Amino acid sequence: MTPYRDISDARARRIDRTMFGLAACRSLAELEQQFLAESGKILPADCLCWNDWAPDWSQMLGCRSNEQHDAWLAGNHEVFNHYVAQHPVLAANPISATARQVMRMSDYQSVGEFRENNAFYREVYRHLGFLYQVSYTVASLDDHKVILSWSRGLVDFSDADVQVFHLMGQRLGALSHRVAEVERLERDWQALCGFVNGRLPAGPVEGLRPADTRLLTQLLRKRTPAAIARELGVRRDTVDRRLGSIREQLGLENQRQLLSALAELGATCGPGEIQ
Amino acid sequence: MNRTTGASSPEGQAATNLEERWQRRLDRACAHGAEALLAWAELLESAGWCVALRLGSGDLWLGSRGADDLARRGGKAESWTDLLTQWQHLPEARRHLEGSGVRVWAAESPVGDEAGKQANLTPREGEVLKWLKQGKTDPEIAAILGCAVRTVEKHVGNLYRKTGARNRAEMILQGREDE
Numbered sequence: 001m002t003p004y005r006d007i008s009d010a011r012a013r014r015i016d017r018t019m020f021g022l023a024a025c026r027s028l029a030e031l032e033q034q035f036l037a038e039s040g041k042i043l044p045a046d047c048l049c050w051n052d053w054a055p056d057w058s059q060m061l062g063c064r065s066n067e068q069h070d071a072w073l074a075g076n077h078e079v080f081n082h083y084v085a086q087h088p089v090l091a092a093n094p095i096s097a098t099a100r101q102v103m104r105m106s107d108y109q110s111v112g113e114f115r116e117n118n119a120f121y122r123e124v125y126r127h128l129g130f131l132y133q134v135s136y137t138v139a140s141l142d143d144h145k146v147i148l149s150w151s152r153g154l155v156d157f158s159d160a161d162v163q164v165f166h167l168m169g170q171r172l173g174a175l176s177h178r179v180a181e182v183e184r185l186e187r188d189w190q191a192l193c194g195f196v197n198g199r200l201p202a203g204p205v206e207g208l209r210p211a212d213t214r215l216l217t218q219l220l221r222k223r224t225p226a227a228i229a230r231e232l233g234v235r236r237d238t239v240d241r242r243l244g245s246i247r248e249q250l251g252l253e254n255q256r257q258l259l260s261a262l263a264e265l266g267a268t269c270g271p272g273e274i275q
Numbered sequence: 276m277n278r279t280t281g282a283s284s285p286e287g288q289a290a291t292n293l294e295e296r297w298q299r300r301l302d303r304a305c306a307h308g309a310e311a312l313l314a315w316a317e318l319l320e321s322a323g324w325c326v327a328l329r330l331g332s333g334d335l336w337l338g339s340r341g342a343d344d345l346a347r348r349g350g351k352a353e354s355w356t357d358l359l360t361q362w363q364h365l366p367e368a369r370r371h372l373e374g375s376g377v378r379v380w381a382a383e384s385p386v387g388d389e390a391g392k393q394a395n396l397t398p399r400e401g402e403v404l405k406w407l408k409q410g411k412t413d414p415e416i417a418a419i420l421g422c423a424v425r426t427v428e429k430h431v432g433n434l435y436r437k438t439g440a441r442n443r444a445e446m447i448l449q450g451r452e453d454e
Contacts, residue, residue, distance in 0.1 A: 016297055023301055171297070178301050181331070184376055185308035188328070191374035192315050205315075213314035220321040222445050253410060259447040260408035265322045 004167055006160035012167060015042055019171040023178065026186065028053045028144065031179045035172055043150075043164050045157075050147040053176065088114060089135060102162045102169070105133040111156075132156040136165050138173040144180055148172070202261045203251035212246050215239070220262050312377065319379060329355040329376035344382045395437055403430040408447050 004012055018038055025031040032049050039047040088109035105114065111132060134157050135149035148169060150157070157165075193206050208216075218228045225243065229236040243255065252258050309330055316326040316336065325341035335355045337345075345352055345361055352358040358378065362370070365380055372379035396404065399420075406416045413431065417424040440446035 020297070020300060174298060174301060182308055184329075185312060188374045188377040189308065189312055191372060192312060192377050192379075195372045195379060196315065196319070210310045210314035213311070213318050217314070217318040217321050219444075220318060220448065222448060224442070224444065256408060256410035256443065256447055259444055262322070263408075263448050265319070 004163045006158075007163050007167065011164075015164065015167055016171065018042055019168065019175060022172075022175055025175075025179050027183055028176060028179055031172075031176060032146070039150075039168065042168060043161060045150040045152040048149045048151070050149065051145050053144040053146050089133075102134055102136045102166050104157055104162055105135075106156050134162060134165055136169040138169050138176060144176055146172075146176070196265065199265050200250075200261050201264050202258075203249065205250070207249050208246065212242065212249075215242060216246070216262060219243075219259065220265075316377075323382065324371070325380045325382050327352070327355075327358050327378045340382055341380075344380075347383060396434070400430050400434055400437070403427060404434060404446070407431070407434075407443060 007015075018041070022031055022034050022038065025034055032053070036047055036049065039045075089103045089105055092108050105111075109117075132153070132155070133149055133151040135147055137145065137147045148165070150165060193204070196205050215228065218231075219225075223231070225239045226236055229239045232239070243258070247254070247258050250258070250261070252261060312328055313330075313336065316328050316338065319326050320338035320340050323340070325344045326338050327341055328336040330336050333355050335352060335358055337352055337358065342352075348361075348364065350361045350364065352361050355376075362373075362378060362380075369381045369383075370378075371381060402420060403416055406419060411419065413427045414424050417427045420427070434440075434446060438446050438449050440449055
């Protein structure tokens with residue numbers, strides 16, 4: 001890992017705070033969008049995300065930018081494919097090498113040469129008025145990959161900038177890992193709710209909080225509300241009130257209906273809890 | 276769980292601490308989804324299902340019922356990949372939910388005598404139990420069935436004896452076999 005020598009602690013914390021704000025995203029697409037919106041504030045440069053979080057590099061042509069010129073690439077895949085290898089950074093390194101370090105274009109080819117040799121990239125970056133570029137791969141898990149590239153005109157990226165990008169990339173990688181996890185959990189949650197809803201003769205269970213569910217588990221284990229209250233160290237009233245709100249959410253009228261609904265949830269081919 | 280690129284050099288230490296602190300905050304913020312799943316997994320486990328969840332990167336949550344069931348078949352699962360292998364060997368009929376990170380299957384039914392005991396209810400006792408489950412009181416059931424309250428009380432007494440339940444809540448929870 002690159003030590004962030006040239007970034008002050010305060011700045012690193014500011015970046016962390018900004019990136020942490022993205023943790024609430026529910027999907028990778030949302031994360032990317034939010035990241036593009038925020039990245040310009042951390043360091044003013046034009047940011048592009050390549051590869052669309054595909055499991056391999058097959059989606060290299062997918063691209064989103066904070067300058068909304070991504071539609072431009074839609075009809076140009078063939079040309080792009082042809083030219084992708086001519087990018088000085090990609091020519092010098094396999095794409096996966098960008099996952100280890102930030103690549104600054106000017107370290108590989110001078111700006112003049114790049115503009116001279118690559119009519120295609122002039123076109124790609126024409127909206128951005130680019131001169132200088134850096135790129136970095138965010139590889140989260142082992143199966144979601146996105147390349148970030150930043151470009152801007154006039155001033156090349158300094159070492160500190162490169163470190164900022166690395167830090168942002170690291171954070172985005174960690175975030176995407178987490179967001180992918182949240183997405184998966186959400187899918188599993190829907191599946192599980194579908195399973196339960198199909199068996200529980202009551203209203204939908206999606207709205208129940210984990211604490212409610214744990215309370216139901218206690219009931220199913222034949223604990224009385226009084227015993228549950230004692231175990232949790234709360235008043236009997238509190239347990240009753242919570243059970244009341246659960247019944248209301250499930251559309252059940254009384255405690256016994258709740259219990260028989262829970263009994264219906266039991267596995268069909270074995271009496272389960274009976275000892 | 277945390278996948279950081281190797282940070283063993285001393286100069287990377289400060290950055291690593293920052294990294295770890297950040298990861299911890301992130302873990303906390305995202306723990307909620309897993310908590311809801313775990314709570315339901317435990318509930319289903321109590322209801323007699325075998326449940327397995329995939330947590331984090333490949334970590335497995337397997338309830339004791341599920342573990343027992345696999346052990347009975349001579350299998351064992353320590354990671355999610357293990358479980359997927361075991362899953363292949365389960366008979367189709369026992370697989371009930373196949374999600375990307377959640378599996379629910381029915382345990383091999385080992386119990387015969389208990390079910391037999393339940394089946395011993397007379398038709399009238401069955402009816403009384405059905406209304407009990409709806410949350411009706413004894414006088415209400417008497418009105419519905421058109422008999423005396425004392426008769427209903429007698430039926431309920433027999434139900435207690437036959438199911439071995441200590442209270443009505445237990446009776447309702449046990450009475451799921453005899454519909």
